[in-house]
Amino acid sequence: MKIVVTDCDHDSLAEERAVADAAGAELVVAPSGSADDVVATAAGADALVVQYARIDAALLDALPTVRAVGRYGVGVDTVDVAACTARGVAVCNVPDYGTESVSDHAIALALTAARRIAWMDRGVRDGTGGLAPVRPLHQVGGRVFGVVGLGLIGAATARKAAGLGYRVVAADARHEPGSTVGGIEVLALDDLLTRAHVVSLHLPLTDSTHHLIGAGELARMRPDAVVVNTSRGGVLDTTALVDALRSGRLHGAGLDVFEEEPLPPGHPLTTLDSAVLTPHLAWYSEESYGELKRRTVQNVVDVCAGRRPANVLNPEALDAAGGGSR
The missing domain is CATH 3.40.50.720 (NAD(P)-binding Rossmann-like Domain)
Known part of the structure; x- marks a missing residue:
């Protein structure tokens, strides 16, 4: 299982790596959130974890093996959920962490x-x-x-x-x-x-x-x-x-x-x-920060393992997501 973090300004990915390691997954970080960098890094990936990068139909079509997109946070306005659903890609967030x-x-x-x-x-x-x-x-x-x-x-x-x-x-x-x-x-x-x-x-x-x-x-x-x-x-x-x-x-x-x-x-x-x-930091506390990081990765791990994640915005995509490549 390959999980690609498309972009992230966190000071450490230790929490994410711990969840990925426990699942036997490889965690890779793209050099930037640009579409070109994400596509190049995520070739063959099973899931994307995104902070600010835009996930749209064109990017999804360039990454046909992706089965799940996990968003750090509550909002998913940078993710085209309809495009994901049409392609059988589950979209997960963490609606209650903060x-x-x-x-x-x-x-x-x-x-x-x-x-x-x-x-x-x-x-x-x-x-x-x-x-x-x-x-x-x-x-x-x-x-x-x-x-x-x-x-x-x-x-x-x-x-x-x-x-x-x-x-x-x-x-x-x-x-x-x-x-x-x-x-x-x-x-x-x-x-x-x-x-x-x-x-x-x-x-x-x-x-x-x-x-x-x-x-x-x-x-x-x-x-x-x-x-x-x-x-x-x-x-x-x-x-x-x-x-x-x-x-x-x-x-x-x-x-x-x-x-x-x-x-x-x-x-x-x-x-x-x-x-x-204040600079979009209302979400932050030491407690919420660790929870967000762990749960974001756990959601996409669960989708790729064929389990229902704790949080999914388009559950209709789960059957397709669990069925292998698109």
């Missing part, structure tokens, strides 16, 4: 943006600190925390926000407005936007969620609200957000993900005191 870490980070961003902690920190360092620049500030008690997307991470964020004293509401396309999920009141998205003091986004990036929060949605939010995004950058319209923050129409934003990553130096977001920015 639940606690990402929800921790979402809460940290919400509080930092709402209380303008980073802004105060810069003021102390450059000698301009004081109350006037950062007003108004509010306590948590009596504020409304809106969770958009009640998946594992959204639900964990809701639980932690409630523990801090927020009143938590949610919007989720899978649940009817007016219903209750886990004790959380479900609202229509427009209602949530007009009521919430924190709007925290926990959605995959799809055609239907791209720019779900745009200029119109931001305009409906309270002027004392903050928006938090730890999901995917494309869910939030960056240009509209910059305009809302720059005009003072919105109190603040806490962002771990961006439409362009890494965020380039001099980007308009970096000039705004009301924006708290």
Whole structure:
């Protein structure tokens, strides 16, 4: 069994190699995530493990022996799942590895943006600190925390926000407005936007969620609200957000993900005191990091061994994946 890591910026692959070795598999790392390098390295491979590289129909057609693609993480927006399914290639992710870490980070961003902690920190360092620049500030008690997307991470964020004293509401396309999920009141998205003091986004990036929060949605939010995004950058319209923050129409934003990553130096977001920015690291903790690495490789090992993996997005491909080369 040959497994190729298409691209990876981790400092070590020891966890992955341990899983591969236990399965008697060869683990090979491509020199880069470019299609040419991946095709050259993965000739004859049974599975691919991918971080950022794009897996599309052309690449799959050049690698007819591949039976599984494993993605480091939750989102698979760089993997053409339909193309994989059509070719009998199972697509695996690790949807729950970072639940606690990402929800921790979402809460940290919400509080930092709402209380303008980073802004105060810069003021102390450059000698301009004081109350006037950062007003108004509010306590948590009596504020409304809106969770958009009640998946594992959204639900964990809701639980932690409630523990801090927020009143938590949610919007989720899978649940009817007016219903209750886990004790959380479900609202229509427009209602949530007009009521919430924190709007925290926990959605995959799809055609239907791209720019779900745009200029119109931001305009409906309270002027004392903050928006938090730890999901995917494309869910939030960056240009509209910059305009809302720059005009003072919105109190603040806490962002771990961006439409362009890494965020380039001099980007308009970096000039705004009301924006708290972190470099797509909400997923990281020592605990989640090791779990992610082990489970990503174990998923593709299981597919290639003819077993059902713990996580597969297109189970209909499993029969074909277990049946040898395409």
